[in-house]
Amino acid sequence: MKKPSPKKRSASPKARGTPGVDSCGVVDYRLEKPDYRVVEVTRNGEVGYEVRGDLSAPAAPIRESKYLTPKQHIEIYRWMLLNRRMEAALENLYKQGKVVGGVYFGLGQEGCSCASAYALGKEDWLAPMIRNQGSLLVRGFPARDIMMQYMAKAGSPTKGRDASSHFGDIYERNVAAPISMLGDLIGVMAGVALGARYQGRKIACMTYIGDGGQSTGIFHESLNFAAVQQLGLVLIVENNLWGYSTPAEHQSAIKDLAQRAIAYGIPGVIVDGTDPCQVYDAAHEACERARRGGGPTLIEAKMMRMKGHAIHDAAQYVPRPLFEYWQKRDPIARFENYLVKVRKWLTPGENNTLIEDVERELEADRNFAEASPMPAPEGAVGGVYCDGTCHEITPKYGLKGQKAKAAAAKMKGGEAAVHLK
Numbered sequence: 001m002k003k004p005s006p007k008k009r010s011a012s013p014k015a016r017g018t019p020g021v022d023s024c025g026v027v028d029y030r031l032e033k034p035d036y037r038v039v040e041v042t043r044n045g046e047v048g049y050e051v052r053g054d055l056s057a058p059a060a061p062i063r064e065s066k067y068l069t070p071k072q073h074i075e076i077y078r079w080m081l082l083n084r085r086m087e088a089a090l091e092n093l094y095k096q097g098k099v100v101g102g103v104y105f106g107l108g109q110e111g112c113s114c115a116s117a118y119a120l121g122k123e124d125w126l127a128p129m130i131r132n133q134g135s136l137l138v139r140g141f142p143a144r145d146i147m148m149q150y151m152a153k154a155g156s157p158t159k160g161r162d163a164s165s166h167f168g169d170i171y172e173r174n175v176a177a178p179i180s181m182l183g184d185l186i187g188v189m190a191g192v193a194l195g196a197r198y199q200g201r202k203i204a205c206m207t208y209i210g211d212g213g214q215s216t217g218i219f220h221e222s223l224n225f226a227a228v229q230q231l232g233l234v235l236i237v238e239n240n241l242w243g244y245s246t247p248a249e250h251q252s253a254i255k256d257l258a259q260r261a262i263a264y265g266i267p268g269v270i271v272d273g274t275d276p277c278q279v280y281d282a283a284h285e286a287c288e289r290a291r292r293g294g295g296p297t298l299i300e301a302k303m304m305r306m307k308g309h310a311i312h313d314a315a316q317y318v319p320r321p322l323f324e325y326w327q328k329r330d331p332i333a334r335f336e337n338y339l340v341k342v343r344k345w346l347t348p349g350e351n352n353t354l355i356e357d358v359e360r361e362l363e364a365d366r367n368f369a370e371a372s373p374m375p376a377p378e379g380a381v382g383g384v385y386c387d388g389t390c391h392e393i394t395p396k397y398g399l400k401g402q403k404a405k406a407a408a409a410k411m412k413g414g415e416a417a418v419h420l421k
């Protein structure tokens with residue numbers, strides 16, 4: 001691969017400069033503001049949705065990143081490609097009857113998942129949601145793990161006990177497993193941030209919530225707590241316009257979900273979720289703020305869920321023109337164009353090599369995952385509940401020194417054997 005020149009070629013003048021700030025103080029990184037709305041209509045007794053407004057505008061350029069080097073741009077692009085191609089492979093595995101449950105897709109959201117997770121350092125924490133498979137890849141889970149998980153293989157992160165994405169890694173990768181009850185992860189990550197503070201660790205804790213999930217009570221309770229305690233939480237609101245079959249407009253009366261930040265006294269930021277540079281810059285600033293003890297940031301990433309809720313949902317309720325509008329804003333096609341044609345940081349040949357490399361990696365991982373055995377039936381009886389003797393629980397952010405010893409002594413003989421570092 002050609003070594004990208006450290007000197008940046010500049011993007012178009014429009015794609016640079018300071019982000020705007022709305023009348024509520026919400027920072028807006030976007031270079032275009034879609035001008036349409038989704039309305040409910042009844043035709044021949046059937047309720048459905050239509051789009052009203054102007055859908056003819058061409059896609060905006062990619063915004064120039066203030067922080068990313070050319071090499072980092074290419075790395076994010078590679079993660080996005082891997083994210084998309086892995087989901088395409090999962091769709092095929094599902095159609096071949098090899099996936100045990102459903103499959104969830106982040107099609108059209110790869111830039112948001114990958115560029116946000118890319119802003120995290122090794123010590124930071126991530127709690128992904130079901131569409132953030134790209135974030136898992138960036139955080140170091142190989143595609144084979146995700147594929148084995150969907151196929152409930154013995155070698156999958158949950159050893160076949162879960163058939164979608166309820167897994168994490170609290171020891172090496174600092175990833176908390178997704179929680180299906182929408183919004184609950186926000187409180188969990190606020191708790192991780194609080195624990196880290198007691199340890200004097202300066203870390204950022206990132207998680208996601210959807211436009212639908214933002215309506216839960218726990219969203220309010222957790223974010224308010226994080227704000228009052230000034231915890232290092234980075235909350236990305238993935239506004240992909242749909243919560244199952246409910247349009248975002250029918251979920252919240254405010255147009256910009258980032259404005260909710262005002263109610264908690266924290267910064268609110270809007271980004272175009274299909275532009276990885278915007279996502280990265282906003283996430284990077286929020287992580288820096290979290291690490292220096294500045295408190296939480298709410299980032300609203302505006303984009304579109306380009307498939308149904310999961311593989312079983314054909315999304316027939318979504319007006320077709322909306323798909324066409326967002327297809328023009330495909331994050332991977334636009335980023336590829338930016339890297340190859342606008343910046344010329346990748347030659348077309350290097351781009352092809354990179355794509356082939358991603359496909360090769362994926363092919364090897366898919367073969368590995370498919371060839372892996374299913375768990376032995378008798379294994380199902382173990383490893384679900386901890387009886388206090390089956391494994392050691394080592395808290396990552398446990399108490400230190402004398403306090404730790406005292407706590408461990410108190411716990412001995414109690415419900416769980418806790419071994420403190």
Ligand SMILES: Cc1ncc(C[n+]2csc(CCOP(=O)(O)OP(=O)(O)O)c2C)c(N)n1
Pocket residue numbers: 131180181182183209210211212213214216238240242243244305309
């Ligand atoms: C508290 C709670 N209520 C309802 C559900 C059922 N549910 C799962 S996903 C979903 C839609 C979520 O929409 P959104 O938050 O916009 O996320 P998206 O699927 O668009 O990524 C619902 C209602 C749930 N898991 N948890």
Ligand SMILES: [Mg+2]
Pocket residue numbers: 210211212238239240241242243244305
């Ligand atoms: Mg949604």
